[in-house]
Amino acid sequence: MSERPKRRSTTKMVPMPSQAIIPERDVHDIPVLEARHLGIEFGGLKAVDDFNLTIGKTEIAGLIGPNGAGKTTVFNLLTKVYEPTTGAVLINGRDLHGLSIVQASKLGIARTFQNIRLFDKMTVEENVRIGLHNQIKYDMLSGILRLPRYWKQEKRQHEKAMELLDIFGMQDLADEVAGSLPYGVQRRLEIVRALATDPKLLLLDEPAAGMNPHETEELMENIAKIRDRFQIAILLIEHDMSLVMGVCEGICVLNFGRVIAKGTADEIQANPVVIEAYLGKKKEAAT
Amino acid sequence: MKLKRSTVDALTSYGIVIAAFVIAQLLISSGSMSRALQGQMIPICVYIVMAVSLNLVVGISGELSLGHAGFMSVGAFTGAIVSTWLLGAFNMENTTLRLLFAIIAGGLVAAVAGVLIGIPVLRLRGDYLAIVTLAFGEIIRSVVNCLYFSLDAGRLYVSFNSPDIPGKMIVSGPAGTKAIKTIATFPAGFVLILFTLFIVLNLINSRSGRAIKASRDNRIAAEAVGVNVTKYKMMAFVISAMLAGMAGALYGLNFSTFTAAKFKFDTSILVLVFVVLGGIGNIWGSIVAAALLTVLPELLRAFSDYRMLVYAIVLILVMLATNSPVLRGLFARLANLLRGKGADAPEKGGISRV
Ligand SMILES: Nc1ncnc2c1ncn2[C@@H]1O[C@H](COP(=O)(O)OP(=O)(O)OP(=O)(O)O)[C@@H](O)[C@H]1O
Numbered sequence: 001m002s003e004r005p006k007r008r009s010t011t012k013m014v015p016m017p018s019q020a021i022i023p024e025r026d027v028h029d030i031p032v033l034e035a036r037h038l039g040i041e042f043g044g045l046k047a048v049d050d051f052n053l054t055i056g057k058t059e060i061a062g063l064i065g066p067n068g069a070g071k072t073t074v075f076n077l078l079t080k081v082y083e084p085t086t087g088a089v090l091i092n093g094r095d096l097h098g099l100s101i102v103q104a105s106k107l108g109i110a111r112t113f114q115n116i117r118l119f120d121k122m123t124v125e126e127n128v129r130i131g132l133h134n135q136i137k138y139d140m141l142s143g144i145l146r147l148p149r150y151w152k153q154e155k156r157q158h159e160k161a162m163e164l165l166d167i168f169g170m171q172d173l174a175d176e177v178a179g180s181l182p183y184g185v186q187r188r189l190e191i192v193r194a195l196a197t198d199p200k201l202l203l204l205d206e207p208a209a210g211m212n213p214h215e216t217e218e219l220m221e222n223i224a225k226i227r228d229r230f231q232i233a234i235l236l237i238e239h240d241m242s243l244v245m246g247v248c249e250g251i252c253v254l255n256f257g258r259v260i261a262k263g264t265a266d267e268i269q270a271n272p273v274v275i276e277a278y279l280g281k282k283k284e285a286a287t
Numbered sequence: 288m289k290l291k292r293s294t295v296d297a298l299t300s301y302g303i304v305i306a307a308f309v310i311a312q313l314l315i316s317s318g319s320m321s322r323a324l325q326g327q328m329i330p331i332c333v334y335i336v337m338a339v340s341l342n343l344v345v346g347i348s349g350e351l352s353l354g355h356a357g358f359m360s361v362g363a364f365t366g367a368i369v370s371t372w373l374l375g376a377f378n379m380e381n382t383t384l385r386l387l388f389a390i391i392a393g394g395l396v397a398a399v400a401g402v403l404i405g406i407p408v409l410r411l412r413g414d415y416l417a418i419v420t421l422a423f424g425e426i427i428r429s430v431v432n433c434l435y436f437s438l439d440a441g442r443l444y445v446s447f448n449s450p451d452i453p454g455k456m457i458v459s460g461p462a463g464t465k466a467i468k469t470i471a472t473f474p475a476g477f478v479l480i481l482f483t484l485f486i487v488l489n490l491i492n493s494r495s496g497r498a499i500k501a502s503r504d505n506r507i508a509a510e511a512v513g514v515n516v517t518k519y520k521m522m523a524f525v526i527s528a529m530l531a532g533m534a535g536a537l538y539g540l541n542f543s544t545f546t547a548a549k550f551k552f553d554t555s556i557l558v559l560v561f562v563v564l565g566g567i568g569n570i571w572g573s574i575v576a577a578a579l580l581t582v583l584p585e586l587l588r589a590f591s592d593y594r595m596l597v598y599a600i601v602l603i604l605v606m607l608a609t610n611s612p613v614l615r616g617l618f619a620r621l622a623n624l625l626r627g628k629g630a631d632a633p634e635k636g637g638i639s640r641v
């Protein structure tokens with residue numbers, strides 16, 4: 001029997017998230033997002049468990065799954081609304097551990113909300129200007145005393161806001177009160193506001209909810225256009241499968257808080273586990 | 288050049304305030320304003336500033352504060368002490384200059400109090416914040432009740448809980464201020480209103496003001512686009528405290544003697560009533576409500592014993608009127624007419640609905 005070593009490393013070794021897939025064009029860049037073993041519990045319920053996802057620099061990715069699967073919770077973990085119980089989130093290689101929502105935003109992550117969260121009483125333009133808060137700045141005193149910097153930056157904000165609103169042809173609505181707009185327009189405004197923060201990763205939580213097929217079609221084209229123009233990554237949650245399959249490159253399927261499949265649209269559509277998760281859901285709905 | 292609507296609204300506000308001041312001055316100089324009403328001119332200015340500044344916190348920043356009179360108190364005592372000290376120590380005879388310094392000092396000290404109170408208070412939300420601001424208002428009053436200030440040969444003495452300090456007393460605990468020179472003037476109050484409007488309106492229509500409103504409308508969304516919500520709530524709270532302190536200094540220097548009891552919870556609530564009646568977030572409403580409701584008890588003297596009863600009825604009527612869609616529609620059409628846009632232009636934005 002050989003002599004046992006006096007000291008032993010107590011380091012706990014963990015496997016790194018494998019099976020990461022990203023578009024070929026992005027392999028040479030740092031992934032914009034890396035979620036490693038992400039998990040959170042709410043009173044004993046594991047809403048998200050061992051969630052791993054890597055997104056390439058210019059990828060359009062989809063996050064799908066039945067109702068209550070934990071998709072929105074993943075977004076809340078990525079944007080620091082919740083501090084994860086386990087695991088880590090890396091944005092462009094920077095660990096978000098201990099950071100606030102505001103700090104995460106400054107690192108380049110922006111989102112829209114499933115239940116729209118606009119600044120209802122403010123105008124469309126003001127909503128976008130708030131998105132520009134950290135992009136086109138001036139301090140409080142310049143604002144109160146109306147110093148030259150105020151006029152210059154206000155003008156820049158206005159021009160930039162108009163330019164962004166133009167993505168969805170919304171310039172004419174600039175002076176409308178945000179809360180009075182139709183549902184679909186509000187969803188688009190949320191996207192514009194998020195884009196105003198100059199993100200590297202844009203998270204869209206059910207962007208097509210409440211839109212008619214025609215609007216959804218348009219949205220799909222616009223999502224691709226946004227990626228091409230801003231060269232950013234987009235991760236979207238969506239129940240409309242035609243949109244997901246049409247625009248997403250990599251797709252991640254979540255069920256009961258766990259990833260059950262990852263792959264391209266074709267792979268996901270042919271995956272028996274995914275089909276079962278969705279059919280199972282249908283059966284429940286019927287009862 | 289086409290001016291922005293907010294700019295037009297702001298200019299209109301200044302114009303109306305200036306016109307009101309000129310009319311009041313004319314009435315006073317022609318002797319057609321009663322002595323009693325003349326005596327109300329400075330308090331009106333003070334309460335307008337109080338209401339507008341509280342509206343910055345309650346309406347624009349969306350936090351219910353029940354301790355606004357506390358900052359007024361800090362400003363009032365600071366102003367009285369600074370004014371007396373400037374006269375005693377530096378022989379500053381010029382009352383305008385003394386008043387100016389007293390108001391600035393009152394604003395600064397109240398702003399510091401605002402920072403100290405804001406740090407713990409703004410961590411709380413909703414009802415908790417309201418209750419804690421109420422407590423702080425009362426704490427300020429209790430502390431001031433134990434403070435003694437005196438002036439001896441140009442030197443200022445302070446003591447806590449004991450009147451054993453040399454020289455002439457300026458502030459003696461629960462008995463309040465002593466023999467302060469009343470140097471407050473109506474024109475000074477008018478300038479303070481303009482100053483307040485300048486700060487508040489310019490703030491609202493700037494990057495910081497939008498961040499304050501965004502934090503009010505949707506905290507999570509504001510944070511998600513990178514707005515530091517706590518910072519902007521603090522900004523609104525401290526500016527509001529500063530303006531209340533300035534109003535307090537003017538108020539204090541209108542009386543040769545006053546006590547901390549003047550700035551009780553009732554006063555905070557009174558100012559809140561002005562804000563609520565004028566419309567939360569509506570700066571104009573605050574001005575009108577504060578002015579009318581400050582003179583109202585004076586105007587109602589004819590009702591003698593029934594004065595407070597009539598006052599209450601008027602409050603209810605005003606509330607009904609400002610909340611009536613018909614009247615609001617009428618006001619909106621009037622406002623549009625004034626802007627020269629025709630009666631059919633839709634009601635939108637502006638200083639009334641920031
Ligand atoms: N703050 C919370 N406290 C307790 N439970 C929560 C909380 N947030 C989410 N959950 C639970 O976590 C689970 C996942 O919810 P989540 O909203 O992420 O689902 P989802 O996939 O977005 O569903 P949907 O498609 O309906 O939007 C649900 O069971 C939900 O009740």
Ligand SMILES: [Mg+2]
Nearest residue numbers: 071072073114
């Ligand atoms: Mg969801």
